[in-house]
Amino acid sequence: MPPAAKAADTTRENPWPLRRLTQNIKIYVDRMSSLWVEGQVVQYNPRPGSRMAFFTLRDTESDTSMTVTAFPNVISAVGAGFEEGVKVVTRVKPVFWERSGSLNLQAAEVHLQGLGDLLAQIERLRQKLAAEGLFDERRKKPLPFLPRIIGLVCGRNAKAKDDVIVNASARWPAARFEVREVAVQGQYAVREVSDAIAELDQIPEVDVIVVARGGGSVEDLLPFSDEALVRAAAAASTPLVSAIGHEGDAPLLDYVADFRASTPTDAARRIVPDLAQELEGLAGASQAMRNAIERRLTQERHHLDLVVSRPIFLTPAATLEPHRVLIDSAVTNLRSRIERRLSEERQGIVQASATLRALSPQATLERGYSMLKLPSGELVRDASQVPKGTLVEGILASGRLVAQVVGSTQATDSAAPANE
Template identity: 45%
Template sequence: MTAPKDGSSPDNAWPVRTVARKIADWVHRLGTVWVEGQVTQISARPGTSTAFLTLRDPSADVSMTVTCPTGLLRSVEPPLRDGASIVVQAKPTFFLGRGTISLRATEIRSVGIGELLARIERLRKLLGAEGLFARERKRRLPFLPKGIGLITGRASAAERDVLVNAHARWPSARIQVLNTAVQGVQAVPQILRALSTLDRDPGVEVIVIARGGGSVEDLLPFSDEALCRAVAAAGTPVVSAIGHEPDTPLLDHVADLRCSTPTDAGKRIVPDVAEESQRVRQMRDRGRRALHGWVDTQRRLLDQIRSRPVLADPFAPIERRHDDIGRHREHGRRAILSTLSSEQSALASARARLTALGPAATLTRGYAVVQFSDAGGNLKVLRSVSEIEDGTPLRVRVADGAVTATITGVEEGEGR
């Protein structure tokens, strides 16, 4: 195996002191840095020249030890206490004997209320510009969530207010409580873990983050950037119930619903069973009245239809039509008879005229029709004496029959 360039190898390993010295050289080359965090532990024993404190990141489970002269610690105004936000100018230091890294502070500045508020305002503008406060991204709470997650302090008034008011409105509401720190350096990491746990639970449909009122410093965790972004990214609707009406941490703007107090949150996450029961009764009464009104309207409509003559006496129109048919039939019969009589009279008159003008009537007055046979044997009416000669057979037709005769002589000129 080829040895590394630094000269260490399994056969030529460095002593612990060498490694520690090299690490110390690397750390010491970092130089002076400005560090911001929250104070969690302060140790300044009387008679000692060095004070110790722990500086913790409020948004992560990370901390470092800070050492400083006791006089520097005592000169800070106002005096430092646990949970205070400070800015430290320090140089990273590696202690060879213990193999630990700490920060050696040369200056400590307290972050005042004005600076905290200014930082919150800057963060407010940043998150607002990113759209985390937009109304359209906020989700509506379910009407009756099957499960509710509550993140609050252990045995706190906020927990009691949410539980009492929610169960008073809906006794069967299922509320899962996760107790966390709600102020100090442990608050943000614990709330983030609780939020992640409840957000992964499919049985939780609403998450409530609740805390009673407090000072600006006490409510700082609820304006933390990491917490605000985690709430905005949560898949479950989040309700913010922090402090009292004047308290407005950034969490109120990011949450899907802001409640003025934990008591208000307990009233808004579940419906009121009494109000809903009353609403059901009202809807039932309205439905009953509407149905009765519809039935009454239809009944009156049926009565009106049934009172019409065609339905009151259905045979009367038929009888009237029967009488009309009888009258029309009689009228048609008389019209036909009148027409037949008129036509018969006209026919008789025509027959009489025809009879008077016909040959039979002429024959009855004494006239006769004389016919002779031509060369072809056909009978022809004799119109002139020149058409016959003596011996020609004739047929003489009179009114009541016909006789035959033979020409015995012809006399001309009498008819002229």
């Protein structure tokens, strides 16, 4: 059966070979004339030395985009302003590739139309949020030294996930992660990333949140400059690390994040300490403390040796010697004074004894006198006390006697007048 002449004549029993379709599409596309189109350059990777340049042109009011090829001289003619984000108008010819079945545009001329609308919108939003203070350094929270759990927001089966987990675990093997795999580009990215940040922020053990994506075109990174996502990140109470793209990428999430990591690998180095380095630091600190203690002990031992070597410690009694001399002198002086006083008092007693002895009745008796006492013990002082026959006791200087009075005479007063 001969193949159908027209596409409308094909049936299930008489289909076209795929090559017939691609041939016809190519014929139709080749008949199209060159035309001028406008759009925004959302992806451009310069390849020095390449025979052909490639960039992606996107419609500014929809998600429609196409690959554009151009000879290097066409791009160089544009000037230094040709880069991702600029808006251009270009004269192109549609080209269909039969083997791959792909359609692209080949540019013959490219002219700049100024900064792309998307970048202009992002810049206006950046200025607005900055005026609100969302990017102030005072709002930024310090990262914990060692988070209990690391919250990770990343793409599904993305390399950025492995970059963070593998590198962080290599630095701190005990690191724990709470991972939320979400869309990181496209129409669902803003909502899913925002929800993941809010969900991780509600987990008390999550001490830091990392939002990671391994770079991409300006178009791919647009969700991370969306106002809703930026405000969701600003509302999180948990410290947040932005690890979007590479060194040159700077979505608005970088401005509001508490820390901006240049890459997911850089984020892994920032969120956990290096165990080997910390152990080395601890060992160094321990050795420094040990050396400091040994130095202090050596100093104190030296001071103690100096103290012990002083004469007061070598001969403790030496401090008592001056006091002992004073006490001995005082005792000697006291003894001398006591002896003098005793001698004086002894001499006084001797004199008093001699005087007492001289005045005592015994001394009178020893001079030849005697005393008489009545039986009542009363001394006889007057002859009238002893009438005749009275017994009296005589006390002599040596011994006593008893006598009886045989007579007595009254004493006469020689001083009395003669006529008396």
